[in-house]
Amino acid sequence: MAKKSLMVLLLVLFASTSYAAIEIYDFTDDSYRTRYKDVGGKLRCPKCENQSIADSNSPSAYDMRQELYRLLEEGKTDAQIYEFMVNRFGDYVLYEPPMRKDTWLLWYLPPALVVLGLLLAFFLVRSRQASPAAEKMSVSERQLKIQQILDLEINSARPSSSSNTKES
């Protein structure tokens, strides 16, 4: 009995996978198959924001896959296929945006910020190393300076500690 219900449970659990659509494309050339996967992965589904047309099961992605197959079989180049899709659905469908005047910010801002950050780090580190007072002092001078600072702290600490003892 338990075995039977387990079987039923498993059947129900896996039922959805068997309903998933299976698309069969007969490519006349083997290179079309790899290009189909490659281009399909780089085209963004217009209906769903974060899926390629290869990943999405929305009807519009299905239509685009069908057209992609047709265009490949017609011998179109990848560039021609991208252009075909952009002419209909806009730049939106390209996962890799084109290099144009109005997209240069998109392309160059991140590397520019990295370079800026590196420059900033470089100058900050250098200015810290080149602290002139520390460089010029000899060892004995430095010892003297340290002693002076220590004395100063002991002197300034004394009144407060004496006042503490008074109160207690």
Place this chain on the structure above:
Amino acid sequence: MKRFLLFIPLIIFVLVGVFLYKGLSMDPSARESALIGKPMPEFALPRLDDPNRIITREDLLGEVFLLNVWGSWCPSCYDEHEEIVRMAQAGVPIIGLNYKDERTKAFRYLTQLGNPYALVLFEEDGLRELAFNLGVYGAPETFLIDREGIVRYHLAGVITPQLVDQVIMPEVQKWQRNR
């Protein structure tokens, strides 16, 4: 000068913050159609009410019209139907494009809700004759086509009363005046 350098991270932070803040109020699904300013694609599709009568692009040109993509399977199409009726009553010619639907279901939709369309084109599922070339990726979608057959306005989504009064009717009138 050194002091100024210390402010650079703050400046970058503020700039990034402005960009991200703007992004919060932007609708990622709202984007301009690639067809704006371009001619409506050529096509040959049968009428919904008569499979033997084929309509082409040339049959539609001559006056400014709206092309409304709909289907009986699309819940939002029911929502905007009232507005389409209202625009049709105001004298705007509206061409329907029945998309990924079945004839009988489309008929039932129109008999139940009323038919505001001057003419309904029927694109069988899988045909990709007109809707795909217009960049349609769902329903409802609405296009405004001028006298010369150029796409002038596009809306992906539901037509609301505010959109009709503030955007669509003014656009229609603007292109009607433009002789």
